[in-house]
Amino acid sequence: MSSLVERIEAVRRESGGVVDVYVMFDSHTDAMAMHEAARSQGLHTRISTAPRAIKASCGVTVLVSASEAVALESLAGELGLPYESFNPLPRQFDARRDTYC
Numbered sequence: 001m002s003s004l005v006e007r008i009e010a011v012r013r014e015s016g017g018v019v020d021v022y023v024m025f026d027s028h029t030d031a032m033a034m035h036e037a038a039r040s041q042g043l044h045t046r047i048s049t050a051p052r053a054i055k056a057s058c059g060v061t062v063l064v065s066a067s068e069a070v071a072l073e074s075l076a077g078e079l080g081l082p083y084e085s086f087n088p089l090p091r092q093f094d095a096r097r098d099t100y101c
Contacts, residue, residue, distance in 0.1 A: 004073055008066045008088040015090035021069035022054060023062040023076075024084040031060040034072075034081050041075055043068050054087050 002010075004021075012019050025031040031047065038045040048063040064072050066088060073086055 004070055004086050004088070007086075008069065011088040011090060012066070018091040019066040019088050020091050021064050021066055021072075022048065022051060022087045022089060023064065023072065024050065024054065024087060025058045025060060025062075026082065026084060027058050028060045030082045031058065031062055034062050034076060034083060037075060037079055037081060038062065038064070038072055041071075043072055043075070045072065051089060051092050053089055053092075 008019050008021065023031075023034060025034070035045050035047055043064065045068075046063045048061050050059050050061050054061075062072075069086060069088070075081070076083055
């Protein structure tokens with residue numbers, strides 16, 4: 001399997017846009033533990049629902065920017081935080097959503 005950096009770059013090349021990384025978990029408890037640990041280390045994470053493009057055991061993910069994803073993966077390894085996978089995807093947010101004019 002390729003490294004997280006390689007997978008992020010592949011998504012960036014394919015989409016041509018901003019890449020975010022969704023961290024998948026078996027339980028919401030694991031997601032909250034990762035989120036709290038990341039925030040305590042100054043990493044900017046958000047709790048998010050799992051995007052339709054990814055299937056997970058739990059519908060809760062930790063969303064992190066591609067620029068901080070490697071640091072989060074390293075932190076998870078250091079602290080032994082459980083997770084399923086790190087999944088880079090093109091940015092899922094549309095600022096113009098529900099704008100009709």
